[in-house]
Amino acid sequence: MIVGGGIMGLWAALKAERRGIDTILVEAERTGSGASGGLLGALMAHMPDRWNEKKQLQFDGLLSLEAEIAALEAETGLSAGYRRCGRLIPLPKAHLRPIAERHSREAETNWSQQGRAFAWSVIDESPFADWPSGEFSAAGLVHDLFAGRVSPRSLTATIRARLHQSGRVRLVEGVAAHRIDPLANRIVLADGSSIGFGSLLVAAGVGSFPLLEALGPTLPKPLGRGVKGQAALMKVDLPDELPLLYLDGLYVVPHEGGLVAIGSTSENRYDEPFSTDGQLDALIAEARKLAPGLHEAEVVERWAGLRPKAIDRDPMVGPHPAHRHIHALTGGFKVSFGIAHLLADAALDSIVGKPLALPHSFSLTHHVSVAGRQAGDEEFTEIR
């Protein structure tokens, strides 16, 4: 059974279906809700320098996503709005250029794998007129040819359609899991009913943390929390081949159908998680300066949601230390769309008893120990 049908839970349901596992997916609202119901869909790798196993995992995810989405689109006849569109990063200050050139050399090694090679080129001028405005690129620009974009809503709708086609995953929508009874192997739903499970994947975004915390041990700190993000969608007639733009946390992501997503704020403190405010207005104004082609663009949607951030920042996957048949699949924070399909495979492998093939810092066991250790309690010393 899977609780939560955002991008994590949906990939897990699809992968379970492909393995022939009988699956029920319980979703509080409608699949594709939560943070996965947002607008941005940037697929960007970490920097190509100082390579490590986390960067390799993300590289593998961003590379393999292309074929995963092509297969889904072929099966459903739908578009997920995916394109390896590349990214332009303006370099406003001279000291940034040698750093970018060093990254370019690192990319020649680290982004050249599995028969594919992706450049991180340092160029003097954008190949696309006024995209971005020249005033931001006094020292040139980086042209990253690995980055891509996907429409979050189209991708979740495509996976949902694929699940409906096969009918082998039972979707229970519109009712939240209230708590997990780990001894009776049941989840108790908000309407008072309950459903039994053999193994359980908790993929409920920020809703995962309280469900997992309630299983014990009692932790002095929460296992994770929601970081609010605001974004906007604009409508404008622009050429199809434009790359996404990135500058100091501001993303401008061209999508299909003349839509451009702008994001995102990153707010640790907020009173209203799902409403937008002046911070989004400021972001839109910055985007219009960076990309003058957006000056007259109509804002067609404003959106806010909560990213699931685990206590130790990395995703949170794998078996619960005390209840090995209950597994986490959450904590993707800002990068879930590029790696959810890989994390879902790793979680399903661990359900059938294989070791969790992910960096140790991704494991639920690790996050539980971090949440406990902050109290200085030896009981939470990590056993590896």
Ligand SMILES: Cc1cc2nc3c(=O)[nH]c(=O)nc-3n(C[C@H](O)[C@H](O)[C@H](O)COP(=O)(O)OP(=O)(O)OC[C@H]3O[C@@H](n4cnc5c(N)ncnc54)[C@H](O)[C@@H]3O)c2cc1C
């Ligand atoms: C403004 C913004 C911009 C972002 N931009 C990007 C980006 O460009 N690229 C990227 O990769 N990521 C981005 N992210 C992050 C990404 O959206 C999230 O990491 C991802 O959507 C999390 O997916 P999830 O499936 O873990 O959780 P969610 O998408 O939150 O899904 C959880 C699901 O579980 C359901 N649920 C919750 N509690 C329960 C319960 N008790 N019982 C049953 N169901 C429950 C919810 O209704 C929801 O459908 C962005 C996030 C925000 C907010």
